[in-house]
Amino acid sequence: MSRADELKSYIIESLKQGETELKKQWDSPKGTKTKYFFLDQIMPLEVIEELYSAFPKDGNGFFSRKSFREQKRTSAHLSKYNSILADCTFAFQDPEVINVISNIVGMSEIEPDPLLYAGGLSMMFKNDFLNPHIDNSHDSTREKYRRLNILFYVSPDWTLENGGNLELWNDNQTESIEIVSKANRLIAMETNKKSWHSVSKVVAESPRCCVSNYYFSMASPNKREYFHVTSFTGRPGEYVKRFISYTDNFLRNSVSKTLGFGRGKSQVNK
Numbered sequence: 001m002s003r004a005d006e007l008k009s010y011i012i013e014s015l016k017q018g019e020t021e022l023k024k025q026w027d028s029p030k031g032t033k034t035k036y037f038f039l040d041q042i043m044p045l046e047v048i049e050e051l052y053s054a055f056p057k058d059g060n061g062f063f064s065r066k067s068f069r070e071q072k073r074t075s076a077h078l079s080k081y082n083s084i085l086a087d088c089t090f091a092f093q094d095p096e097v098i099n100v101i102s103n104i105v106g107m108s109e110i111e112p113d114p115l116l117y118a119g120g121l122s123m124m125f126k127n128d129f130l131n132p133h134i135d136n137s138h139d140s141t142r143e144k145y146r147r148l149n150i151l152f153y154v155s156p157d158w159t160l161e162n163g164g165n166l167e168l169w170n171d172n173q174t175e176s177i178e179i180v181s182k183a184n185r186l187i188a189m190e191t192n193k194k195s196w197h198s199v200s201k202v203v204a205e206s207p208r209c210c211v212s213n214y215y216f217s218m219a220s221p222n223k224r225e226y227f228h229v230t231s232f233t234g235r236p237g238e239y240v241k242r243f244i245s246y247t248d249n250f251l252r253n254s255v256s257k258t259l260g261f262g263r264g265k266s267q268v269n270k
Contacts, residue, residue: 003084007091010043011186015100022104026188031177032168034197036189037104038179042152047084048184051154054082055209059123068241069232069248071128072199076120085121085211090114092150092213101150101188101215110147110215113139122210124164130199131245132173133232135191135214142227144216146191152211153181164208169196174236181208192221193228198235229256 001009015022018039025037056062061080062073078086091097093112102110113119117140135146151166158164160180166187167176173196179187181199189195191214202208220226231249234241 002087004087004091004094007043007047007088008094008097010047011091011097012100014039014042014186015097015104019100019104026105029168031175032170034168034189034195035105036168036179036187038185038187040182040185042184042186045184048154049156050082050084051088051211052156052183052209054085055121055123055154055207056081057207059125059207062121062123068131068244069133070130071124072130073123073125073128074118074120076116078116078120081121088152088211089116089120089213092152092211098215101148105148105188105190107147107215107217109219110217111144113214113216115140117214119212119214122212124199124202124208124210126202126205128164128199128208129201131232131241132167132169132176132196132198132235133230134193134196134228136230137193137226137228139216144218145220146214147217147221148215149187149189149191150213150215151187151189153185153187153209154183154211155181155206155209156183158182158204158208162202162204162208163200164202164204165200167198167200169198171196173233181210190221193226196233227253227257229253 022037026035029035059073062075064073137146158181165181166179169176171194229252232245234245
């Protein structure tokens, strides 16, 4: 059995064992309208330790995003690192894994993105953050709608107090729930025009490391055609940042629609 097949088997077994509870989580989100589920202890501890060790602890080789919207580092160039990171990333793209997740969330005909448009590896260091936002609506070709975020965290001993946790917001971004980015935790969340989410500021000295995948579909989440780039806003009380974000979103959407490109296209792993 290859390493990728080994990781795939862990994922499938864990998802199937928790399937009933995961469906309940998905169908009854609390504190947000965004549907999601999370599942812990996906893989053996030694695998998590190996995955975490494979991340460059200084973020070397990762692309740095730094603006008023966000501050983080990402990489889709998996060949530069220990092969276990690629094995784990693409294990979540295996048809059997997608079939199990599809059954849990009730979505048919969802597909992975082997080009890792905006997916791959993510690292967040002290003071890094993501403001509330909705993800870009499509894949790199604008043929398929982005439907699911699949996030797998591997940083050991991660707690709520460390920051760097996923936040899911209500429609007007005034209240949120916080899901800890603890090691060996898988989070799946839907993406649509109202799935506002963010990442709290990291306060820990060690990096928060995540293996990210995004699933797409030809079908629109609301059965209507639409397009938008990744669109940000400020947190509650950040009135100036909300105004700046509104203007920034409008300009970037206008340029992207006119020129036919979106954020992340230049970062596609080929």
